[in-house]
Amino acid sequence: MRLTHCHPSLRALRRTLAAHACQRGKTGFGPWTVIETATARIIGFGGLYEDPFDPGWGLEVAYFLAPVAQGRGLARELVAASLAAAWAGGAARVDAFAHPDNGASRGVLLASGFREYRHVPEMVRVLYRHDRPAS
Numbered sequence: 001m002r003l004t005h006c007h008p009s010l011r012a013l014r015r016t017l018a019a020h021a022c023q024r025g026k027t028g029f030g031p032w033t034v035i036e037t038a039t040a041r042i043i044g045f046g047g048l049y050e051d052p053f054d055p056g057w058g059l060e061v062a063y064f065l066a067p068v069a070q071g072r073g074l075a076r077e078l079v080a081a082s083l084a085a086a087w088a089g090g091a092a093r094v095d096a097f098a099h100p101d102n103g104a105s106r107g108v109l110l111a112s113g114f115r116e117y118r119h120v121p122e123m124v125r126v127l128y129r130h131d132r133p134a135s
Contacts, residue, residue, distance in 0.1 A: 019052040028089060029059065034074060043069040048082045048094070059086060061096045063108075075105070079112040083130065092132050097125040 007013040024030030027050050034044040046063030061082040063075045079096075086094045096114055098105040106126065110116075114128035 016053075020049060023050055023052045027059075029085070031062070032078075034063075034065065034069065034078065036069070044074070046075075046078050046082070048086055057095060059091050059094050061086075061094050063105075070104070075108045076112060079108060083112065087132055094130045096128040096130075097123065098128065099124065100126055 007016060020030045029048040029050065031045045031049050032047040033042055034046065035041065036043045044063065044065035046061070046065075048059055048061055050059055051057060061079055063078045065074055083094060095117070096109050097120070098109060100106075100119070106116075106128075109128045112130070114130045117127045117129040119125075120127050
């Protein structure tokens with residue numbers, strides 16, 4: 001989580017949640033909450049969305065997991081479920097972003113079939129792309 005966004009306040013988080021809920025109504029896609037089955041505690045969020053705060057990038061997959069959830073294959077599982085939902089929904093392409101220093105996240109994307117597309121300097125992120133598989 002050191003290489004990603006952290007909301008500065010509960011109010012900012014609520015604004016983000018409301019914006020994603022609105023976007024889900026428009027596009028049919030929005031982040032999911034990741035809940036640990038054994039404890040019923042929230043350990044992250046992620047999935048498909050079109051970013052309401054940085055529009056124009058199209059459909060993206062993202063995942064944000066608490067340190068206790070990392071290294072357990074949950075990001076890969078979330079990406080696989082996201083891609084399945086995207087293809088079932090008729091998407092032609094899904095993008096993702098990762099910080100250049102986040103080797104674990106980059107590895108998840110590459111193992112999930114994404115390819116490195118280009119560096120986006122203004123975001124300090126690498127853009128990854130996954131095209132819909134041929135039928």
